[in-house]
Amino acid sequence: MGSGDCAHDGRGGVKTLFDRLWDDHVIVTRDDGAALLWVDRHYVHEGSHHGFRAISARGSAVAQPALTVGVADHYVPTRERQAIADPDIARMVATLGDNAAAHGIRLFGLDNPAQGIVHVVGPEQGLTLPGMLVVCGDSHTSTHGALGAYGFGIGATEVAHVLATQTIWQKKPARMRITFTGKAGPGVGAKDMALAWIARLGTDGARGHAVEYAGDAVRALGVAGRLTLCNLSIEGGARCGMVAPDQVTFDWLRGRPFAPADFDAACEGWAQLATGSDAVFDREVTIDMAEVAPIVTWGTSPEDALPISATLPDPAREADPARAARIAQALDYMGLMPGRPLESVMVDQVFIGSCTNARIEDLRAAAAVLAGRQARVPGMVSPGSSLVKAQAEAEGLDRIFIDAGLDWVGSGCSMCVGMNGDLVAPGKRCASSTNRNFRGRQGPGARTHLMSPAMVAAAAVMGHLADVRPLLEGRL
Amino acid sequence: MTGWTTHQGRAVALPLENVDTDQLIPARFMSAPRSAGYGGFLLHDLRRDGEALRPEFPLNQPQAQGASVLVARRNFGGGSSREAAVYALVDAGFRVVIAPSFGDIFSGNAVNNGLLPARVPEAEVERLLAACPTELVVDLEGLTIAGAGEEIGFSLDPVWRQKLINGWDDIDLTASHKAAIAAYAEDRRARAPWVWPKV
Numbered sequence: 001m002g003s004g005d006c007a008h009d010g011r012g013g014v015k016t017l018f019d020r021l022w023d024d025h026v027i028v029t030r031d032d033g034a035a036l037l038w039v040d041r042h043y044v045h046e047g048s049h050h051g052f053r054a055i056s057a058r059g060s061a062v063a064q065p066a067l068t069v070g071v072a073d074h075y076v077p078t079r080e081r082q083a084i085a086d087p088d089i090a091r092m093v094a095t096l097g098d099n100a101a102a103h104g105i106r107l108f109g110l111d112n113p114a115q116g117i118v119h120v121v122g123p124e125q126g127l128t129l130p131g132m133l134v135v136c137g138d139s140h141t142s143t144h145g146a147l148g149a150y151g152f153g154i155g156a157t158e159v160a161h162v163l164a165t166q167t168i169w170q171k172k173p174a175r176m177r178i179t180f181t182g183k184a185g186p187g188v189g190a191k192d193m194a195l196a197w198i199a200r201l202g203t204d205g206a207r208g209h210a211v212e213y214a215g216d217a218v219r220a221l222g223v224a225g226r227l228t229l230c231n232l233s234i235e236g237g238a239r240c241g242m243v244a245p246d247q248v249t250f251d252w253l254r255g256r257p258f259a260p261a262d263f264d265a266a267c268e269g270w271a272q273l274a275t276g277s278d279a280v281f282d283r284e285v286t287i288d289m290a291e292v293a294p295i296v297t298w299g300t301s302p303e304d305a306l307p308i309s310a311t312l313p314d315p316a317r318e319a320d321p322a323r324a325a326r327i328a329q330a331l332d333y334m335g336l337m338p339g340r341p342l343e344s345v346m347v348d349q350v351f352i353g354s355c356t357n358a359r360i361e362d363l364r365a366a367a368a369v370l371a372g373r374q375a376r377v378p379g380m381v382s383p384g385s386s387l388v389k390a391q392a393e394a395e396g397l398d399r400i401f402i403d404a405g406l407d408w409v410g411s412g413c414s415m416c417v418g419m420n421g422d423l424v425a426p427g428k429r430c431a432s433s434t435n436r437n438f439r440g441r442q443g444p445g446a447r448t449h450l451m452s453p454a455m456v457a458a459a460a461v462m463g464h465l466a467d468v469r470p471l472l473e474g475r476l
Numbered sequence: 477m478t479g480w481t482t483h484q485g486r487a488v489a490l491p492l493e494n495v496d497t498d499q500l501i502p503a504r505f506m507s508a509p510r511s512a513g514y515g516g517f518l519l520h521d522l523r524r525d526g527e528a529l530r531p532e533f534p535l536n537q538p539q540a541q542g543a544s545v546l547v548a549r550r551n552f553g554g555g556s557s558r559e560a561a562v563y564a565l566v567d568a569g570f571r572v573v574i575a576p577s578f579g580d581i582f583s584g585n586a587v588n589n590g591l592l593p594a595r596v597p598e599a600e601v602e603r604l605l606a607a608c609p610t611e612l613v614v615d616l617e618g619l620t621i622a623g624a625g626e627e628i629g630f631s632l633d634p635v636w637r638q639k640l641i642n643g644w645d646d647i648d649l650t651a652s653h654k655a656a657i658a659a660y661a662e663d664r665r666a667r668a669p670w671v672w673p674k675v
């Protein structure tokens with residue numbers, strides 16, 4: 001790889017993974033520190049319409065249509081997809097198709113058997129590869145860092161800029177390493193690791209930083225877990241999240257439709273990307289896996305996360321009045337009583353889906369809990385991609401979900417975002433494998449509790465927030 | 477986008493933390509074309525109980541009408557990358573948001589639309605919140621906010637400061653590097669041919 005043979009970062013230190021990717025993509029650096037970076041992969045979705053309109057208004061063409069990939073996910077319905085009933089949604093999906101056709105962009109549309117959520121489809125197809133710089137008008141583009149890529153979300157003006165130039169202006173973020181030591185206990189996974197660090201550092205805890213995840217517990221994760229971990233980086237304010245590519249990455253990528261023809265030679269280069277052993281980070285955080293239990297959120301921000309065995313916070317016990325007020329507001333919105341055990345919180349419904357936790361491994365983890373059991377509340381399962389859906393059906397997972405009483409639907413952003421017809425009703429409480437428990441995220445007035453897919457399955461079986469570990473006994 | 481160096485306007489308080497972009501504009505409004513104006517979607521659900529405006533909500537109060545500076549608590553604009561959150565603020569007449577911290581993507585989007593995300597230490601933000609509504613003068617050259625009987629400084633990335641002052645359009649700026657981009661692309665194709673997928 002270009003600068004992979006040079007181990008130093010120009011500040012006298014040994015290079016980090018992030019430094020290598022940064023240096024490898026710089027075209028020019030201005031005196032004020034802004035760098036023009038090359039974009040290897042630009043994903044667009046229905047929400048990218050503002051960006052397309054902006055380049056049309058200037059009369060610009062798409063600079064590198066081959067490096068631009070369209071995916072229909074945010075607005076697509078998960079049922080009755082062939083004739084979309086809602087005219088606004090139909091128009092959004094059609095506009096993406098029109099823009100892709102007009103500019104000669106590859107499209108994973110509703111008629112494509114590989115359609116799904118952009119951050120599931122890109123890696124699954126091998127369109128995201130180690131060493132790449134990946135952008136998309138979606139904040140969870142941090143997901144792609146799991147393969148050793150530099151992926152970050154951009155706004156509509158930047159989407160237009162990337163379309164027109166295949167480049168983007170950036171200031172170099174600071175470097176931060178989050179190391180997970182030790183071994184995950186049973187029922188503990190990547191979602192719990194992510195919520196653990198966000199709860200500790202806060203939703204702006206990694207602001208301005210490129211985060212590299214390291215340590216034995218990260219190495220032990222499969223690619224699906226790494227994708228979940230990197231996906232949630234943005235919820236802690238990080239510019240991006242990444243994991244150095246290793247044999248796990250290479251084994252996972254081999255044979256993907258867009259993997260390099262000379263795959264072994266490419267792997268040799270990618271293996272050189274890892275952070276040097278003496279590299280220095282601007283900030284280091286270490287988390288001991290012995291302290292990470294299955295986690296759920298209780299409030300309206302991902303930092304409002306606690307182990308399932310905990311009790312709800314009590315504003316009366318908070319010394320800081322601003323924090324007490326925020327807790328009180330969050331509990332009020334969530335319809336919760338201070339000080340009560342989290343396990344006493346009854347749920348109305350469950351959702352398994354989203355770019356965070358709807359890969360085949362996530363569905364298997366939920367199915368392991370649900371097999372032979374009944375859900376006490378209604379819910380839906382929306383696979384991360386149509387290929388994941390087909391795989392799950394080949395493994396019989398769909399039967400487990402359906403027999404438990406859950407709906408098995410098509411792939412898309414679905415109930416993660418409340419813009420495609422899948423909504424949580426006002427005041428209803430949903431145990432959800434998604435990434436944002438913001439007010440109204442799953443629909444106006446919806447109350448969202450974030451957790452791993454296995455924990456969502458546990459909530460479904462129990463009818464309340466519940467520890468998955470007893471339900472896994474004899475099943476792991 | 478037109479540049480600006482000073483802005484004078486009425487500041488209103490939004491004394492909340494973590495005002496994420498889902499609050500700034502709920503997703504269901506984002507399919508609307510910008511030409512229709514996004515101002516009416518700003519903080520849509522926080523401002524209302526059902527369809528009725530909540531009279532006690534800061535932006536619904538009479539003194540908030542015509543305000544162009546918003547003062548809020550930490551982590552303003554975190555979450556989704558939706559630039560529509562900035563469109564909603566700008567179309568509602570805001571030119572400046574003052575807070576102790578901002579979501580990174582939001583800040584970049586704001587600057588691309590002439591909206592200043594001014595970072596001010598927490599204690600000073602609390603004083604400003606208490607003084608609102610108040611008339612403020614924001615100066616991009618001196619990085620100062622004057623009003624409420626004092627002058628305080630704010631931080632802003634120097635690159636973003638220049639952009640706001642000059643009203644630069646990045647696509648035009650980038651055009652001057654056309655040759656360097658073409659040379660990079662050629663080199664990239666040689667080093668990593670897989671970046672260009674087979675058709």
Ligand code: SF4
Nearest residue numbers: 140354355413416417
């Ligand atoms: S699943 Fe949710 S978080 Fe992921 S891309 Fe879709 S809307 Fe965004």
